[in-house]
């Protein structure tokens with residue numbers, strides 16, 4: 001029986017702890033380099049490290065591929081990951097849900113903000129054409145969707161949200177190198193708070209390096225990562241609106 | 250050269266002629282206009298450098314003053330040359346004095362016209378001689394050191410810190426790279442000035458500054474001598490400062506520049522008038538400096554579908570080619586872009602990619618085509634990604650591409666780490682070597698799907714060009730014909746920086762460029 005309270009990596013034998021890894025060390029290539037890599041991995045708490053490949057990168061750097069055995073185990077039964085809880089409905093169900101429970105069109109404003117010029121992600125969620133066979137929000141008869149495109153300032157996004165009396169704001173952030181997206185995402189929430197709009201709006205962020213957990217930490221209502229489709233987002237928005245009973249008539 | 254795909258020469262010549270008509274329309278529109286960026290470029294080429302107390306480049310300080318004074322329609326040159334003649338100062342000193350508020354260019358008496366023109370011509374000759382010298386330095390290096398065979402192995406560095414970039418770049422050169430591109434930080438294209446000095450804080454790239462160019466150039470020369478191969482340096486002459494960056498690159502001996510006529514419009518929402526005017530001046534500089542330009546059609550396939558939109562790439566390449574010709578660029582300096590961007594789930598996708606790469610090769614036989622790797626369909630599965638890149642490399646060698654922009658298995662995650670690049674270069678060299686003469690062995694079945702695919706793309710591109718001729722480029726872009734992106738003539742960033750030339754507009758650098766490049770188009774606008 002597999003004991004899910006003590007889990008270790010698996011290669012070809014239960015509990016063998018097999019891991020593969022690769023990294024570079026800033027040391028010149030040679031036997032000393034390989035030994036350094038081996039010792040380094042041993043220090044990480046891994047047993048029997050084997051350097052199976054080492055390569056001179058130039059500039060006194062060496063690249064390694066290693067195999068080793070992990071010693072630590074974790075208890076899988078205690079793992080908890082914050083997830084978007086609301087059930088995901090399809091295109092038809094969502095529109096019907098809006099008619100039944102909200103009774104007017106839901107207004108959504110979206111943008112890829114700051115200096116970020118990646119539009120494909122937010123377009124996938126919002127544009128008529130949609131993504132991977134799923135229509136985007138613009139296609140939903142019960143949703144008024146405004147896609148502002150990319151390189152949109154937080155101020156412009158908020159202005160638009162006020163102008164169209166939005167129910168939800170969608171923010172896309174794709175460039176995340178050196179955490180460039182964090183100040184921008186936090187700024188939006190701060191600005192919404194300052195304007196007293198935060199509670200009235202469902203505020204959502206998304207992008208390949210974002211997830212729900214991070215989004216909650218940043219003060220958003222939800223966060224979506226790679227592979228998200230429009231119904232995932234729309235379902236969350238409408239459930240959240242009903243939950244808050246914010247429907248304005 | 251006999252077309253292996255049986256492409257119809259006449260049809261291609263007709264498509265070229267259509268693209269030529271579109272380019273002529275654009276030229277008509279741009280020749281009576283200038284931009285703040287062009288005027289700043291003129292100052293930089295004449296030797297103005299540095300920043301004021303607040304860190305604003307002196308080129309911006311001067312041009313902004315002239316603009317505010319409502320005199321930019323005459324160009325900045327007359328005022329500064331007049332200032333130099335009246336004060337006896339160098340342009341640099343003059344610029345500093347103006348920035349410090351010690352000198353007012355507008356209240357100086359006007360020098361006699363003849364001497365002014367003479368001095369302007371002299372400054373322009375000096376500026377262009379400097380570029381000529383750096384071009385000669387490149388040729389000397391190439392003779393002494395030689396270079397790698399095509400496809401050139403092109404990799405990027407993008408740490409954000411120029412000193413870290415140097416480590417990565419030198420390592421890449423040792424690993425086998427021929428071209429190092431220093432990717433710019435996110436957001437730089439929208440700055441209406443070029444930052445100053447060596448920089449260490451960028452996101453997803455490193456600021457393009459003249460000093461960064463200089464120190465990277467020196468590092469690559471050093472490693473090039475060690476490895477016995479000239480290592481080319483690439484950056485981006487794009488965004489709101491397109492011509493200024495071209496000038497800096499020309500002075501600091503960059504070898505390759507991203508320099509597309511449409512990219513900034515489509516992918517950064519820069520005003521189309523601004524970009525089209527700027528690209529002409531930039532490309533004249535690149536042409537004269539012997540810099541290979543790269544165009545950005547590959548990007549169309551990230552926002553539009555690679556199968557459906559393949560013909561838009563070809564149509565745009567033809568337009569880019571015709572615009573480039575009108576800026577004096579020879580075909581040997583036209584690194585037209587295309588890409589391997591089909592969804593990997595498509596049955597026979599490899600065949601179609603192959604057909605298209607071969608098609609591009611046959612339509613642009615003299616151009617060092619820039620072939621872009623899969624990017625959009627790269628995922629966190631780096632192992633599969635390495636295989637996607639391998640297929641891309643196979644096509645690169647089998648169709649004789651000029652510049653192979655190596656894919657990284659970590660494309661979907663981060664800008665390249667030092668070993669990502671190593672693995673990519675190792676794989677490319679393996680495949681290039683192992684299949685070096687594959688292209689000589691290959692013929693295509695004349696009724697096969699690869700030949701059909703190529704013909705279909707050419708047909709669709711021709712039809713699109715015809716439609717664009719009827720509508721004009723501006724209207725076509727407004728309708729989203731390229732990259733599924735819609736832009737209007739007055740929308741986007743930087744429109745304010747476009748100025749209609751007055752009849753007495755004066756730009757000695759432009760005149761000298763036209764002359765040295767043997768272009769005569771400028772006659773109308775520069776003759777007084």
Ligand code: B12
Nearest residue numbers: 117118119120121172176177206207208228453454660663
């Ligand atoms: C296409 C592309 C571009 C195109 C963008 C064209 C356009 N108009 O969008 C161009 C060429 C312009 C570009 C430029 C740059 N790019 Co880019 N680009 C990509 C690329 C190849 C694909 C992105 C993409 O379209 N994915 C497909 C979409 C559908 O996926 P997605 O964005 O993840 O979106 C999905 C989910 O994340 C989610 N989602 C996304 N947003 C939102 C929002 C909400 C509200 C919700 C609910 C969900 C959601 O739903 C979407 C559908 O499932 C990636 C690499 C890759 N394979 O990921 C690099 C990548 C994102 N780019 C990168 C970089 C660094 C840049 C540049 C900075 C490079 C440079 N120095 O010039 C510039 C930045 C320009 C700028 N100012 O932003 C890096 C980012 C690294 C990092 N982690 O920060 C990547 C990862 C490439 C790399 N390895 O270097 N890029």
